[in-house]
Amino acid sequence: MLEFNPVQYAVPLFVIAVLAEMIWAKFRAPQAYEPKDTLVSLLFGLGSTVAGALLGGFAVWAFFAAYEFRVFDMGPEWWAVWWAWPVCFILDDLKYYWVHRAGHRIRWMWAAHVNHHSSQHYNLSTALRQTWTGPLTFGFLFAVPLVLLGFHPVMIAICGGFNLIYQFWIHTEAIKRMPRWFEAVMNTPSHHRVHHATNPRYLDRNYAGVFIVWDKLFGTFTPEVDDEAIRYGIVKQLGSFNLLWAVFHEWVGMISDILRAPWRHKLSYLLREPGWSHDGSRETSDMIRARWEQRTGRGAALQNSVADQNRIAGAQEAA
């Protein structure tokens, strides 16, 4: 039981699914794949597994240490408490929403998560473009409340594994829309295409893992529109297939900014949103969207965006 990792078992399915999507692309959308991009994405996936095994030890130790202070105790046979599994899965998905949102709104977290968005393509291989440096952030702390509630760290890890497996299939352009009831509740290819888009209207939207209801609940949901082509990737596209640069570029940029910044602004380059600068020389996603709304006359209803009202980083306005 303790050795069970659902992701390991899903890897052959990932390979088969990528294979199937490539064949679909051959006949329907050859531009959906680019061999070098695919190679980088897949190597990202492999590297993240190795990095997780090498760097994940501290988080595991922290979870088991926190478990000693749990409020509720499910006993030594915690795995046999059947109702705990769906509850844990749902709460873990809620946790995922917030850690993911933090991953986009706090530059320290973004430095690790940007890896997943670094491709200009959106296909199943993109799903495997997972971070190598997540353990170097404080993302694991978001799971500590679940541990303190009494969910065993292994139960949380297994639920997290199934969450990750679910998210694999939504990284595709091969599926346009799922049935309406499904789109209303679940994260889908359509919703997640929005999340990977750099179009101003879509920036920092749809953070959900499995259940899209979190975005609807916390005001970050935006539906995909059919009359605007989606552009994928990051605001400043890398323009490089160098794997190591793709992995570490934001860390290099962030540390460089911290070293160069005046003392009173150093922490802001760590904790404020990506694109923030103390001299206003760069643009955050909120600024880009505001300019787009002003330029196009759209988005009056989007004024006072939720991200502005509910900043994780505690940021006010860019200086």
Place this chain on the structure above:
Amino acid sequence: MSLPPLLVQTAGSLAAILALAGLAWWLKLGGAPTLADEAALQSAADEVADGFEVADYALSHDRTAALVRDSQGRIMIIRRHGNRFAGRILGTGACASVTDAGLSVDCGERRFGPVHLDLDEPQAWAEAINRLSEGSDA
């Protein structure tokens, strides 16, 4: 002698990765898009910087790279990256030099690399780009 499980798993994954990437090549996925017309150029520029309106441009003869300028005088370099396009608005770190083949533009980012454009009259663009860094010296 038994190999560590992580090593076996890594080796197996690497083999699958190389096989899939090789398949993408074999299936000739990707393609080689060009900046075929002004609409394509405008679209690529808009992706680099939302709202960038192309007022003037110079397109490399092979249509894989271009220099564009907006009404504010900002100059952007665009080049093909895989089967997509990427670009940068040129700043004070940029420089350009006229070569036998046309124009070589360095945006100042080592990882983005220099961009070579096959242009008929590269001199004016080279001077405009090099003036960007002179402005910072003033």
